[in-house]
Amino acid sequence: QKEVEQDPGPLSVPEGAIVSLNCTYSNSAFQYFMWYRQYSRKGPELLMYTYSSGNKEDGRFTAQVDKSSKYISLFIRDSQPSDSATYLCAMQRQGAQKLVFGQGTRLTINP
Amino acid sequence: DVKVTQSSRYLVKRTGEKVFLECVQDMDHENMFWYRQDPGLGLRLIYFSYDVKMKEKGDIPEGYSVSREKKERFSLILESASTNQTSMYLCASSTRTGAPQETQYFGPGTRLLVL
Numbered sequence: 001q002k003e004v005e006q007d008p009g010p011l012s013v014p015e016g017a018i019v020s021l022n023c024t025y026s027n028s029a030f031q032y033f034m035w036y037r038q039y040s041r042k043g044p045e046l047l048m049y050t051y052s053s054g055n056k057e058d059g060r061f062t063a064q065v066d067k068s069s070k071y072i073s074l075f076i077r078d079s080q081p082s083d084s085a086t087y088l089c090a091m092q093r094q095g096a097q098k099l100v101f102g103q104g105t106r107l108t109i110n111p
Numbered sequence: 112d113v114k115v116t117q118s119s120r121y122l123v124k125r126t127g128e129k130v131f132l133e134c135v136q137d138m139d140h141e142n143m144f145w146y147r148q149d150p151g152l153g154l155r156l157i158y159f160s161y162d163v164k165m166k167e168k169g170d171i172p173e174g175y176s177v178s179r180e181k182k183e184r185f186s187l188i189l190e191s192a193s194t195n196q197t198s199m200y201l202c203a204s205s206t207r208t209g210a211p212q213e214t215q216y217f218g219p220g221t222r223l224l225v226l
Contacts, residue, residue: 008151034214043115043201043217044154088153097142097161097205098169099215103153 003027006089006102015111019076023089023102026070030091030100033065035074038086038104047087048074079109114138115218117202123224130189132221134202141207143185144215145169145177148199160185161207192225199223 006023013019021035032051036044050056053067062075072091076083089102118133136143144159146169156169158177166177174196178186185204189196199222203215 006153041219043203043219045217046214049214097207098144098156098159101154103151 001026002103003100004089004091004102007105008103010106010108012108012110013079015079015081015109017079017109019079019083019107019109021074021076021087021089021105021107023072023091024070025072025091025100027091027093027100028067028070029093031094032092033063033072034090034092034099035061035063036088036090036101038088040085044088081109081111084108115202115204115216117200117218117221119221120219121222121224123226124189124192125226126193128189128192128225130192130223130225132187132189132200132202132223134185134187134204134218135183136185136202136204136216137183138204138216139182140204140216141182142205142215143179144203144205145175145185145187146201146203147171148201148220154201157187192223194225197223197225 004025034049035047037047038044048063050063056063060077064073086104086106088104090099114137145157146154160166160179176188201220202218205215
């Protein structure tokens with residue numbers, strides 16, 4: 001069983017829809033939870049990170065962590081075609097240098 | 112702006128060839144990483160280095176080696192390329208703390224095809 005599971009999609013939604021992307025994990029030692037966005041033919045870039053449980057909001061993006069369920073989510077409100085990308089969740093133990101990534105979900109926002 | 116550059120965007124090699132992938136970062140980062148990215152499998156860590164001449168195996172080191180002679184440069188070596196090493200290779204760097212707010216900065220990737 002993978003430490004981090006993410007549905008690879010693809011996911012296709014109309015412009016303006018609310019998008020929900022999710023990951024589950026098995027290692028309760030993870031303390032930092034990140035979302036990376038990767039445009040086609042580019043490297044991933046950090047979008048948001050959250051420490052431990054709770055919510056974090058940044059503009060149209062909201063990251064949620066539920067440690068009791070070992071479940072994290074990224075919500076995108078008022079989705080735009082420019083949000084079309086692959087979204088990767090990543091997790092990190094306290095003090096660790098390495099990240100553990102999910103498989104990535106390919107998202108397309110249709111105009 | 113943090114810059115991580117990779118020597119090639121696309122490479123085509125033959126089975127059995129020795130392949131060098133080079134990565135350079137300009138932010139004086141201590142940590143450097145090599146990943147491969149395959150559909151349905153996400154990013155998998157091959158090797159990482161936390162200092163010059165230091166290296167640690169990641170999750171899938173078999174068939175690969177690395178070299179870090181200078182702080183800014185981290186090379187991935189495929190001693191004898193095989194078709195199952197056809198993949199996208201991504202290099203990343205980060206500061207020593209590895210804290211998420213310091214993040215890992217990624218290069219644009221090298222798409223390697225082994226025939």
